[in-house]
Amino acid sequence: MRQNILLLGKDGQLGGEFARFFISNTGCNVDVLGHGDIDIADKRMVFDVVKRRSYSTIINCTAYNNVDLAEKEKEVAFKVNFIGVRNLAEAAQKNHAKLIHFSTDYIFDGKQTRPYCIYDSPNPLSIYGKSKLYGEKAIKEITSNYLIIRVSWVFGGANNFITKLIKWSRQSNKLEIIQDQISSPTYTYDLVRAVYNLINKDLSGTFHITNTPVKKIDWAKYILNKINWSGQIIGVNLKDVDFKAARPRYAILDNFLYNSVVNVEMPSWEDATDRFLE
Ligand SMILES: NC(=O)c1ccc[n+]([C@@H]2O[C@H](COP(=O)([O-])OP(=O)(O)OC[C@H]3O[C@@H](n4cnc5c(N)ncnc54)[C@H](OP(=O)(O)O)[C@@H]3O)[C@@H](O)[C@H]2O)c1
Structure with a gap:
């Protein structure tokens, strides 16, 4: 079927x-909706949409993602990342659908010195991180039929670190890049295929899925070298940048559970970056 x-x-x-x-x-039937079609914070709207068809799976790629603005817009961040996600979990549970949802490395405080496993305790430093953690908790309280996939430094669309860096490089021949933050880029192309592997195995639970880790400054150097930029990169530390929200310095997510259940490793960040730049 x-x-x-x-x-x-x-x-x-x-x-x-x-x-x-x-x-x-x-060969799946996919109903694809955007923000103009549905506001996930509107419970009635969510229930109306979810009961239209007998969905086996709801994939939630919506989020409030503005990490710094969230410090000011707490209510909006929680409305989308917590209330909206809770609405989806309730509707999924009522209609016997699996909920697939995405979370973030920012639920961790970055004080660890080894990659974060799914059993490590969250301790978000920012409103964004807190709102995403509340979303995760809501799902776990409401349904057992879920996949929560934690990712970091997502790229694949038009607005991400790579596209911004290329834009900045055209505007200046000196760029300041964070040198003391390490995490893992996650290429949407690879992530979608990894999630499909989990869907096909009918698995539930929390997974970390990212490409391999790299320091932000090394990722930037690699990208700028690929586009033959000849300017100067100046390394700066997180504490010296006036971000509104605190960020985890060390935020490597350990993919071990994903690797062991599907027996496939995620591609390296270099390979993922090359394919995106092509
Ligand atoms: N981007 C990253 O670096 C990153 C890092 C870690 C985790 N993640 C997580 O990965 C997932 C995918 O991220 P992404 O980068 O693909 O996000 P994205 O490009 O920012 O897309 C989020 C989408 O959600 C929509 N949206 C916002 N509020 C909504 C609402 N109330 N109802 C319905 N739609 C709404 C947005 O529409 P508008 O544009 O109209 O608001 C936007 O189209 C998210 O769960 C995110 O938290 C992302």
């Missing part, structure tokens, strides 16, 4: 990638 899938957040980086993937690579 063909699966019915509801995909939310079609105009975002990850939602766009899922839409392309499902439409060209699978």
Whole structure:
């Protein structure tokens, strides 16, 4: 039987990638909605949409992602990342659908010196991180039929670190890049295929899925070298930048659970970056 899938957040980086993937690579029926079609914070709207068809899976790629603005817009951040996610979990549970949701390395404080496993305790430093953690907790309280996938430094659409860096490089021949933050880029192309592996195995639970780790400054150097930029990179530390929100300095997510259940490793950050730049 063909699966019915509801995909939310079609105009975002990850939602766009899922839409392309499902439409060209699978025989699933996919209903694809964007922010203009549904506000996940509106409970009645969510329930109306979810009961339209008998969905086996709801993929939530929506989020409030502005880490710094969230410090000021706490209510909006929580409305989307907590209340909206709770609405989706309730609707999924009532309609016997699996909820696939994405979370972040920013639920951790970055004080660890080894990669974060799914069993490590969260301790978010920012409102954004807190709102995403509340979203995770809501799902776990409401349903057991879920996949929570934690990712970091997502790229794949038009607005991400790579596209911004290229834009900055055209505007200046001196760029300040953070040198004391390490995490893992996550290419939406690779992530979507990894999530599809989990869907096919009918697994539930929390997974970390990213490409391999790199310091932000080394990622920037690699990208700028690839585009033959000849300017100067100046390394700065997180504490010297006037970010409104605190960020974890060390935020490597350990993919071990994903690797062991599907027996496939995620591609390296260099390989993912090369494919995106092509
Ligand atoms: N981007 C990263 O570096 C990063 C890092 C770690 C984790 N993640 C997580 O990965 C997932 C995918 O991120 P992404 O980069 O693909 O996000 P994105 O490009 O910012 O897309 C998010 C989408 O959600 C929509 N949206 C916001 N509020 C909504 C609401 N109330 N109802 C319906 N739609 C709403 C946005 O629409 P508008 O533009 O109209 O608001 C946007 O199209 C998210 O869960 C995110 O938290 C991302």
